[in-house]
Amino acid sequence: MRDAKALAEYLRQRAPLTSVVSYPGRGPWGNNRYPGNCSGYMLIDLCATFRPGHVLDPMEGGGTSREVCADMGILYSGFDLHSGTDSLRDPIGENYDLIFWHPPYHDMKLYSEDPRDLSRAGSLPAFTALLRAGYWRFFELLAPGGRLAVLMGDLRRGGRYEPLTVDVARLDRQHIEGIIVKIQHNVSSNSTRYGGTFVPILHETLTIFRRPPA
Template identity: 25%
Template sequence: MQEYFNNFKLETTSIWSFPNRGNWATHSGSFRGNWSPYIPKNLILRYTKENDWILDPFLGSGTTAVESALLNRNCIGVDINPKTIQIAKKNMEAIETSCHIIIKHGNACNMNFIKNNSIDLICLHPPYCNIIKYSKDIEDDLSLLNEEEYYKKMCIVASESYRVLKKQKYLAVLIADMRRNGNIIPLGFNVMKIFQSIGFTLKEIVIKEQHNCRSTEKWEGIIKKQCFLLIKHEYLLIFKK
Protein backbone atom coordinates (compact mmCIF):
# COMPACT_ATOMS: atom_id res chain seq x y z
CA MET A 1 0.00 0.00 0.00
CA GLN A 2 3.02 2.28 0.50
CA GLU A 3 3.45 2.17 -3.28
CA TYR A 4 -0.06 3.63 -3.56
CA PHE A 5 1.09 6.86 -1.98
CA ASN A 6 4.67 7.01 -3.32
CA ASN A 7 4.15 6.55 -7.07
CA PHE A 8 1.14 8.79 -7.52
CA LYS A 9 1.33 12.12 -9.38
CA LEU A 10 -1.60 14.52 -9.28
CA GLU A 11 -2.89 15.48 -12.76
CA THR A 12 -1.88 19.02 -13.69
CA THR A 13 -3.30 19.48 -17.22
CA SER A 14 -6.72 19.39 -18.88
CA ILE A 15 -6.07 16.00 -20.54
CA TRP A 16 -6.25 12.88 -18.37
CA SER A 17 -5.43 9.39 -19.58
CA PHE A 18 -5.06 6.24 -17.49
CA PRO A 19 -4.11 3.30 -19.75
CA ASN A 20 -3.63 1.20 -16.59
CA ARG A 21 -6.93 2.03 -15.02
CA GLY A 22 -5.81 1.23 -11.43
CA ASN A 23 -6.34 -2.07 -9.65
CA TRP A 24 -5.18 -1.39 -6.11
CA ALA A 25 -7.30 -2.24 -3.04
CA THR A 26 -10.62 -3.78 -4.21
CA HIS A 27 -10.73 -1.90 -7.54
CA SER A 28 -11.23 -3.90 -10.73
CA GLY A 29 -12.84 -3.24 -14.10
CA SER A 30 -15.52 -5.87 -13.52
CA PHE A 31 -18.49 -3.52 -12.92
CA ARG A 32 -19.60 -2.35 -16.36
CA GLY A 33 -19.22 1.39 -16.66
CA ASN A 34 -17.18 1.97 -13.51
CA TRP A 35 -14.65 4.79 -13.48
CA SER A 36 -10.93 4.53 -13.02
CA PRO A 37 -10.07 5.10 -9.33
CA TYR A 38 -7.51 7.65 -10.55
CA ILE A 39 -10.44 10.02 -11.22
CA PRO A 40 -11.92 10.25 -7.69
CA LYS A 41 -8.39 10.03 -6.25
CA ASN A 42 -7.31 13.13 -8.20
CA LEU A 43 -10.50 15.00 -7.31
CA ILE A 44 -10.33 14.11 -3.62
CA LEU A 45 -6.66 15.05 -3.28
CA ARG A 46 -7.01 18.31 -5.20
CA TYR A 47 -10.25 19.60 -3.69
CA THR A 48 -10.52 18.21 -0.13
CA LYS A 49 -8.56 17.63 3.05
CA GLU A 50 -8.60 14.73 5.53
CA ASN A 51 -11.92 14.16 7.36
CA ASP A 52 -13.91 16.16 4.79
CA TRP A 53 -17.21 14.72 3.51
CA ILE A 54 -17.43 13.41 -0.08
CA LEU A 55 -20.74 12.55 -1.78
CA ASP A 56 -21.17 10.23 -4.78
CA PRO A 57 -24.87 10.15 -5.77
CA PHE A 58 -24.28 7.48 -8.48
CA LEU A 59 -22.00 5.20 -6.46
CA GLY A 60 -22.09 2.09 -8.68
CA SER A 61 -19.49 -0.44 -7.48
CA GLY A 62 -18.21 1.94 -4.80
CA THR A 63 -14.99 3.27 -6.36
CA THR A 64 -15.39 6.72 -4.77
CA ALA A 65 -16.19 5.27 -1.34
CA VAL A 66 -13.07 3.06 -1.43
CA GLU A 67 -10.87 6.00 -2.49
CA SER A 68 -12.39 8.24 0.19
CA ALA A 69 -11.60 5.64 2.86
CA LEU A 70 -8.03 5.12 1.59
CA LEU A 71 -7.48 8.88 1.71
CA ASN A 72 -9.05 9.36 5.16
CA ARG A 73 -12.15 11.19 4.01
CA ASN A 74 -15.76 10.46 5.02
CA CYS A 75 -18.11 9.45 2.23
CA ILE A 76 -21.81 9.11 1.44
CA GLY A 77 -22.50 6.91 -1.59
CA VAL A 78 -25.98 6.56 -3.07
CA ASP A 79 -27.26 4.22 -5.78
CA ILE A 80 -30.78 3.42 -6.94
CA ASN A 81 -30.05 -0.24 -7.65
CA PRO A 82 -30.10 -2.47 -4.52
CA LYS A 83 -27.94 -5.11 -6.25
CA THR A 84 -25.29 -2.49 -6.99
CA ILE A 85 -25.39 -1.35 -3.37
CA GLN A 86 -24.47 -4.93 -2.36
CA ILE A 87 -21.48 -4.84 -4.74
CA ALA A 88 -20.31 -1.50 -3.30
CA LYS A 89 -20.67 -2.79 0.27
CA LYS A 90 -18.64 -5.89 -0.61
CA ASN A 91 -15.90 -3.75 -2.16
CA MET A 92 -15.76 -1.68 1.03
CA GLU A 93 -15.65 -4.68 3.38
CA ALA A 94 -11.93 -5.31 3.02
CA ILE A 95 -10.96 -1.64 3.47
CA GLU A 96 -9.88 -0.68 6.95
CA THR A 97 -10.85 2.85 7.87
CA SER A 98 -11.69 4.98 10.86
CA CYS A 99 -13.75 7.32 8.63
CA HIS A 100 -17.52 7.25 8.17
CA ILE A 101 -18.46 5.47 4.95
CA ILE A 102 -22.23 5.47 4.41
CA ILE A 103 -23.50 3.37 1.48
CA LYS A 104 -27.18 4.02 0.94
CA HIS A 105 -29.87 2.73 -1.37
CA GLY A 106 -31.51 5.90 -2.66
CA ASN A 107 -32.20 8.29 -5.49
CA ALA A 108 -29.84 11.07 -6.61
CA CYS A 109 -32.96 13.16 -7.32
CA ASN A 110 -33.95 13.17 -3.66
CA MET A 111 -31.18 13.18 -1.08
CA ASN A 112 -33.31 14.60 1.73
CA PHE A 113 -31.29 12.61 4.30
CA ILE A 114 -28.36 15.00 3.63
CA LYS A 115 -28.38 18.45 5.24
CA ASN A 116 -28.04 21.69 3.25
CA ASN A 117 -24.46 23.00 2.82
CA SER A 118 -22.86 19.95 4.47
CA ILE A 119 -20.71 18.29 1.74
CA ASP A 120 -17.13 19.24 0.76
CA LEU A 121 -16.93 17.54 -2.66
CA ILE A 122 -19.47 15.87 -4.94
CA CYS A 123 -18.22 13.29 -7.47
CA LEU A 124 -20.89 12.41 -10.04
CA HIS A 125 -20.63 9.63 -12.56
CA PRO A 126 -24.19 9.31 -13.89
CA PRO A 127 -25.30 6.95 -16.65
CA TYR A 128 -24.56 8.49 -20.05
CA CYS A 129 -28.29 8.71 -20.83
CA ASN A 130 -29.34 5.23 -21.99
CA ILE A 131 -26.07 4.01 -23.58
CA ILE A 132 -25.60 1.36 -20.85
CA LYS A 133 -28.73 0.25 -19.00
CA TYR A 134 -28.07 -0.41 -15.31
CA SER A 135 -31.42 -2.08 -14.55
CA LYS A 136 -34.51 -3.36 -16.35
CA ASP A 137 -37.28 -1.47 -14.62
CA ILE A 138 -36.17 0.58 -11.61
CA GLU A 139 -38.17 3.79 -11.47
CA ASP A 140 -35.94 6.88 -11.80
CA ASP A 141 -32.95 4.82 -13.01
CA LEU A 142 -31.50 7.50 -15.31
CA SER A 143 -30.15 4.86 -17.68
CA LEU A 144 -33.71 3.89 -18.70
CA LEU A 145 -34.81 7.39 -19.77
CA ASN A 146 -35.01 9.01 -23.18
CA GLU A 147 -32.88 12.10 -23.76
CA GLU A 148 -35.57 14.64 -22.82
CA GLU A 149 -36.52 12.86 -19.57
CA TYR A 150 -32.83 12.41 -18.76
CA TYR A 151 -32.17 16.17 -18.91
CA LYS A 152 -35.20 16.86 -16.70
CA LYS A 153 -33.93 14.43 -14.03
CA MET A 154 -30.40 15.79 -14.36
CA CYS A 155 -31.78 19.26 -13.51
CA ILE A 156 -33.17 17.80 -10.27
CA VAL A 157 -29.85 16.04 -9.51
CA ALA A 158 -27.99 19.31 -10.13
CA SER A 159 -30.23 21.30 -7.77
CA GLU A 160 -30.09 18.61 -5.05
CA SER A 161 -26.29 18.66 -5.40
CA TYR A 162 -26.26 22.47 -5.17
CA ARG A 163 -28.37 22.30 -2.00
CA VAL A 164 -26.11 19.87 -0.13
CA LEU A 165 -22.70 21.25 -1.25
CA LYS A 166 -20.99 23.82 0.97
CA LYS A 167 -20.32 27.26 -0.56
CA GLN A 168 -16.95 27.62 -2.36
CA LYS A 169 -16.69 23.83 -2.68
CA TYR A 170 -16.39 21.68 -5.81
CA LEU A 171 -18.50 19.25 -7.82
CA ALA A 172 -17.25 17.10 -10.71
CA VAL A 173 -19.27 15.23 -13.35
CA LEU A 174 -17.85 12.59 -15.71
CA ILE A 175 -19.96 12.41 -18.85
CA ALA A 176 -19.60 11.48 -22.54
CA ASP A 177 -21.37 12.32 -25.78
CA MET A 178 -23.55 9.88 -27.74
CA ARG A 179 -24.00 9.18 -31.41
CA ARG A 180 -27.41 8.72 -33.03
CA ASN A 181 -27.92 7.97 -36.74
CA GLY A 182 -24.29 8.88 -37.35
CA ASN A 183 -24.63 12.32 -35.67
CA ILE A 184 -23.19 13.46 -32.34
CA ILE A 185 -25.57 14.22 -29.46
CA PRO A 186 -23.54 16.60 -27.24
CA LEU A 187 -24.69 15.10 -23.94
CA GLY A 188 -21.59 16.48 -22.22
CA PHE A 189 -22.21 20.12 -23.20
CA ASN A 190 -25.94 19.81 -22.49
CA VAL A 191 -25.27 18.47 -18.99
CA MET A 192 -22.67 21.23 -18.51
CA LYS A 193 -25.31 23.87 -19.32
CA ILE A 194 -27.74 22.29 -16.84
CA PHE A 195 -25.25 22.59 -13.96
CA GLN A 196 -24.44 26.19 -14.95
CA SER A 197 -28.15 27.06 -15.10
CA ILE A 198 -28.57 25.85 -11.49
CA GLY A 199 -25.89 28.31 -10.32
CA PHE A 200 -22.60 26.40 -10.48
CA THR A 201 -19.51 28.16 -11.91
CA LEU A 202 -17.57 26.14 -14.47
CA LYS A 203 -13.92 25.85 -13.35
CA GLU A 204 -12.46 23.17 -15.64
CA ILE A 205 -13.25 21.02 -18.65
CA VAL A 206 -10.96 17.99 -18.58
CA ILE A 207 -10.79 15.68 -21.58
CA LYS A 208 -10.45 12.13 -20.32
CA GLU A 209 -9.19 9.61 -22.85
CA GLN A 210 -11.18 6.36 -22.93
CA HIS A 211 -9.34 3.04 -22.95
CA ASN A 212 -10.52 -0.56 -23.25
CA CYS A 213 -14.17 0.14 -24.10
CA ARG A 214 -16.10 -3.10 -24.42
CA SER A 215 -17.92 -1.87 -27.54
CA THR A 216 -14.82 -0.60 -29.42
CA GLU A 217 -14.40 -3.71 -31.60
CA LYS A 218 -18.03 -3.65 -32.70
CA TRP A 219 -17.81 0.07 -33.61
CA GLU A 220 -14.49 -0.23 -35.41
CA GLY A 221 -16.22 -2.54 -37.91
CA ILE A 222 -19.11 -0.09 -38.38
CA ILE A 223 -16.99 3.07 -38.81
CA LYS A 224 -14.95 1.42 -41.55
CA LYS A 225 -18.13 1.34 -43.64
CA GLN A 226 -19.55 4.71 -42.56
CA CYS A 227 -18.05 8.17 -42.36
CA PHE A 228 -17.62 9.03 -38.68
CA LEU A 229 -15.09 8.93 -35.86
CA LEU A 230 -15.08 6.61 -32.87
CA ILE A 231 -15.73 8.56 -29.65
CA LYS A 232 -12.68 7.96 -27.44
CA HIS A 233 -13.07 10.69 -24.85
CA GLU A 234 -15.23 11.72 -21.92
CA TYR A 235 -15.53 15.12 -20.23
CA LEU A 236 -14.76 15.67 -16.60
CA LEU A 237 -16.61 18.90 -15.84
CA ILE A 238 -15.51 20.61 -12.63
CA PHE A 239 -17.74 23.25 -11.04
CA LYS A 240 -17.64 25.44 -7.94
CA LYS A 241 -20.60 26.57 -5.82
Protein backbone atom coordinates in the same frame (compact mmCIF):
# COMPACT_ATOMS: atom_id res chain seq x y z
CA MET B 1 -6.69 -0.46 2.53
CA ARG B 2 -6.61 -1.92 -1.02
CA ASP B 3 -2.99 -1.15 -1.89
CA ALA B 4 -1.21 1.36 0.34
CA LYS B 5 2.00 1.05 -1.64
CA ALA B 6 0.31 1.75 -4.99
CA LEU B 7 -1.53 4.75 -3.56
CA ALA B 8 1.59 6.20 -1.96
CA GLU B 9 3.60 5.72 -5.16
CA TYR B 10 0.94 7.36 -7.31
CA LEU B 11 0.64 10.33 -4.96
CA ARG B 12 4.42 10.68 -4.94
CA GLN B 13 4.82 10.80 -8.72
CA ARG B 14 1.51 12.29 -9.88
CA ALA B 15 1.61 15.44 -11.97
CA PRO B 16 -0.72 18.37 -11.22
CA LEU B 17 -4.24 17.92 -12.55
CA THR B 18 -4.70 19.51 -15.99
CA SER B 19 -7.52 19.93 -18.50
CA VAL B 20 -6.63 16.65 -20.26
CA VAL B 21 -6.15 13.38 -18.35
CA SER B 22 -5.50 9.77 -19.29
CA TYR B 23 -5.69 6.76 -16.98
CA PRO B 24 -4.82 3.54 -18.86
CA GLY B 25 -5.25 1.55 -15.64
CA ARG B 26 -8.16 1.70 -13.22
CA GLY B 27 -6.29 0.59 -10.13
CA PRO B 28 -7.45 -1.80 -7.39
CA TRP B 29 -10.43 0.30 -6.29
CA GLY B 30 -14.05 -0.66 -6.87
CA ASN B 31 -15.70 -3.55 -8.66
CA ASN B 32 -14.04 -3.83 -12.08
CA ARG B 33 -17.01 -5.87 -13.36
CA TYR B 34 -19.47 -3.06 -12.79
CA PRO B 35 -20.34 -1.51 -16.18
CA GLY B 36 -19.00 2.00 -16.71
CA ASN B 37 -16.85 1.96 -13.59
CA CYS B 38 -14.27 4.75 -13.78
CA SER B 39 -10.59 4.73 -12.83
CA GLY B 40 -9.77 5.21 -9.18
CA TYR B 41 -6.82 7.38 -10.18
CA MET B 42 -9.19 10.11 -11.32
CA LEU B 43 -10.79 10.18 -7.87
CA ILE B 44 -7.35 10.30 -6.29
CA ASP B 45 -6.41 13.28 -8.47
CA LEU B 46 -9.61 15.11 -7.56
CA CYS B 47 -9.13 14.54 -3.84
CA ALA B 48 -5.41 15.33 -3.91
CA THR B 49 -6.11 18.56 -5.80
CA PHE B 50 -9.10 19.93 -3.89
CA ARG B 51 -8.47 18.24 -0.50
CA PRO B 52 -12.13 17.75 0.50
CA GLY B 53 -13.08 17.02 4.07
CA HIS B 54 -16.27 15.17 3.12
CA VAL B 55 -17.05 13.51 -0.23
CA LEU B 56 -20.41 12.39 -1.62
CA ASP B 57 -20.98 9.97 -4.48
CA PRO B 58 -24.77 9.92 -5.03
CA MET B 59 -24.61 7.11 -7.61
CA GLU B 60 -21.62 5.10 -6.42
CA GLY B 61 -22.16 2.03 -8.60
CA GLY B 62 -19.13 -0.24 -8.26
CA GLY B 63 -17.81 1.58 -5.19
CA THR B 64 -14.63 3.11 -6.62
CA SER B 65 -15.04 6.45 -4.86
CA ARG B 66 -15.88 4.75 -1.56
CA GLU B 67 -12.69 2.69 -1.61
CA VAL B 68 -10.48 5.57 -2.75
CA CYS B 69 -11.76 7.78 0.07
CA ALA B 70 -11.26 4.97 2.58
CA ASP B 71 -7.64 4.56 1.51
CA MET B 72 -7.04 8.32 1.56
CA GLY B 73 -8.66 8.74 4.99
CA ILE B 74 -11.41 11.04 3.70
CA LEU B 75 -14.90 11.15 5.22
CA TYR B 76 -17.26 9.66 2.65
CA SER B 77 -20.98 9.20 2.01
CA GLY B 78 -22.21 7.09 -0.89
CA PHE B 79 -25.63 6.03 -2.12
CA ASP B 80 -27.15 4.08 -4.98
CA LEU B 81 -30.46 2.60 -6.11
CA HIS B 82 -28.89 -0.85 -5.74
CA SER B 83 -28.49 -0.20 -2.01
CA GLY B 84 -31.99 1.24 -1.67
CA THR B 85 -31.47 5.01 -1.95
CA ASP B 86 -32.82 7.27 -4.67
CA SER B 87 -30.40 10.18 -4.46
CA LEU B 88 -32.63 12.42 -6.57
CA ARG B 89 -35.39 12.24 -3.96
CA ASP B 90 -34.26 10.69 -0.65
CA PRO B 91 -32.35 12.50 2.13
CA ILE B 92 -28.60 12.09 1.55
CA GLY B 93 -27.03 14.69 3.84
CA GLU B 94 -25.53 18.09 3.04
CA ASN B 95 -22.47 20.34 3.39
CA TYR B 96 -20.21 18.24 1.18
CA ASP B 97 -16.86 19.62 0.04
CA LEU B 98 -16.79 17.46 -3.09
CA ILE B 99 -19.58 15.62 -4.87
CA PHE B 100 -18.52 13.23 -7.61
CA TRP B 101 -21.46 12.40 -9.85
CA HIS B 102 -21.14 9.80 -12.60
CA PRO B 103 -24.66 9.45 -14.02
CA PRO B 104 -25.63 7.09 -16.84
CA TYR B 105 -24.99 8.37 -20.35
CA HIS B 106 -28.69 8.28 -21.15
CA ASP B 107 -29.43 4.67 -22.21
CA MET B 108 -25.94 3.69 -23.40
CA LYS B 109 -25.93 1.12 -20.57
CA LEU B 110 -29.04 0.00 -18.68
CA TYR B 111 -28.11 -0.36 -15.03
CA SER B 112 -31.29 -1.75 -13.48
CA GLU B 113 -34.97 -2.44 -14.03
CA ASP B 114 -35.91 0.31 -11.56
CA PRO B 115 -37.96 2.99 -13.37
CA ARG B 116 -36.21 5.64 -11.25
CA ASP B 117 -32.89 4.71 -12.83
CA LEU B 118 -31.66 7.54 -15.09
CA SER B 119 -30.74 4.97 -17.73
CA ARG B 120 -34.47 4.13 -17.87
CA ALA B 121 -35.58 7.74 -18.41
CA GLY B 122 -36.82 6.97 -21.92
CA SER B 123 -36.55 9.92 -24.26
CA LEU B 124 -33.53 12.17 -24.39
CA PRO B 125 -35.55 15.21 -23.24
CA ALA B 126 -36.76 13.22 -20.22
CA PHE B 127 -33.19 12.21 -19.40
CA THR B 128 -31.97 15.78 -19.77
CA ALA B 129 -34.70 17.01 -17.42
CA LEU B 130 -33.64 14.47 -14.77
CA LEU B 131 -30.01 15.43 -15.29
CA ARG B 132 -30.87 19.09 -14.67
CA ALA B 133 -32.94 18.25 -11.58
CA GLY B 134 -30.12 16.11 -10.21
CA TYR B 135 -27.56 18.79 -10.80
CA TRP B 136 -29.45 21.45 -8.87
CA ARG B 137 -30.27 19.02 -6.07
CA PHE B 138 -26.62 18.10 -5.58
CA PHE B 139 -25.35 21.66 -6.02
CA GLU B 140 -27.54 22.71 -3.09
CA LEU B 141 -25.91 20.00 -0.95
CA LEU B 142 -22.46 21.55 -1.33
CA ALA B 143 -20.76 23.37 1.51
CA PRO B 144 -19.74 26.96 0.70
CA GLY B 145 -16.76 26.71 -1.64
CA GLY B 146 -17.56 23.06 -2.39
CA ARG B 147 -17.32 21.48 -5.81
CA LEU B 148 -19.59 19.26 -7.89
CA ALA B 149 -17.73 17.19 -10.50
CA VAL B 150 -19.90 15.54 -13.19
CA LEU B 151 -18.41 12.83 -15.41
CA MET B 152 -20.28 12.44 -18.70
CA GLY B 153 -19.73 11.00 -22.18
CA ASP B 154 -21.31 11.60 -25.56
CA LEU B 155 -23.17 8.98 -27.62
CA ARG B 156 -24.60 8.23 -31.04
CA ARG B 157 -28.08 6.98 -31.82
CA GLY B 158 -29.16 6.11 -35.35
CA GLY B 159 -26.29 8.06 -36.86
CA ARG B 160 -27.07 11.14 -34.75
CA TYR B 161 -24.42 12.52 -32.39
CA GLU B 162 -25.77 13.43 -28.96
CA PRO B 163 -23.39 15.84 -27.15
CA LEU B 164 -24.37 15.05 -23.57
CA THR B 165 -21.13 16.63 -22.37
CA VAL B 166 -22.31 19.94 -23.80
CA ASP B 167 -25.64 19.54 -22.02
CA VAL B 168 -23.77 19.17 -18.71
CA ALA B 169 -21.61 22.24 -19.33
CA ARG B 170 -24.74 24.29 -20.02
CA LEU B 171 -26.47 23.27 -16.79
CA ASP B 172 -25.00 26.20 -14.88
CA ARG B 173 -22.60 28.54 -16.64
CA GLN B 174 -22.52 30.88 -13.66
CA HIS B 175 -20.78 28.35 -11.41
CA ILE B 176 -18.69 26.34 -13.86
CA GLU B 177 -15.03 26.24 -12.79
CA GLY B 178 -13.47 24.06 -15.46
CA ILE B 179 -13.76 21.15 -17.86
CA ILE B 180 -11.39 18.19 -17.90
CA VAL B 181 -11.24 15.97 -20.99
CA LYS B 182 -10.67 12.34 -19.99
CA ILE B 183 -9.32 9.93 -22.60
CA GLN B 184 -11.18 6.61 -22.65
CA HIS B 185 -9.34 3.32 -22.61
CA ASN B 186 -10.43 -0.30 -23.13
CA VAL B 187 -13.61 0.57 -25.01
CA SER B 188 -14.98 -1.27 -28.04
CA SER B 189 -14.34 1.73 -30.32
CA ASN B 190 -10.60 1.23 -29.84
CA SER B 191 -10.59 -2.04 -31.78
CA THR B 192 -13.52 -1.58 -34.19
CA ARG B 193 -12.90 -0.63 -37.83
CA TYR B 194 -15.38 1.81 -39.31
CA GLY B 195 -16.05 2.77 -42.89
CA GLY B 196 -16.57 6.24 -44.30
CA THR B 197 -15.94 9.27 -42.12
CA PHE B 198 -17.19 7.80 -38.84
CA VAL B 199 -15.13 9.16 -35.91
CA PRO B 200 -15.16 6.97 -32.77
CA ILE B 201 -15.88 8.65 -29.43
CA LEU B 202 -12.84 8.13 -27.20
CA HIS B 203 -13.32 10.78 -24.56
CA GLU B 204 -15.48 11.84 -21.63
CA THR B 205 -15.56 15.16 -19.81
CA LEU B 206 -15.41 15.91 -16.11
CA THR B 207 -17.16 19.25 -15.64
CA ILE B 208 -16.46 20.96 -12.33
CA PHE B 209 -18.85 23.45 -10.76
CA ARG B 210 -18.09 25.39 -7.59
CA ARG B 211 -20.43 26.88 -5.05
CA PRO B 212 -19.24 30.35 -4.04
CA PRO B 213 -17.43 30.56 -0.68
CA ALA B 214 -19.42 32.06 2.19
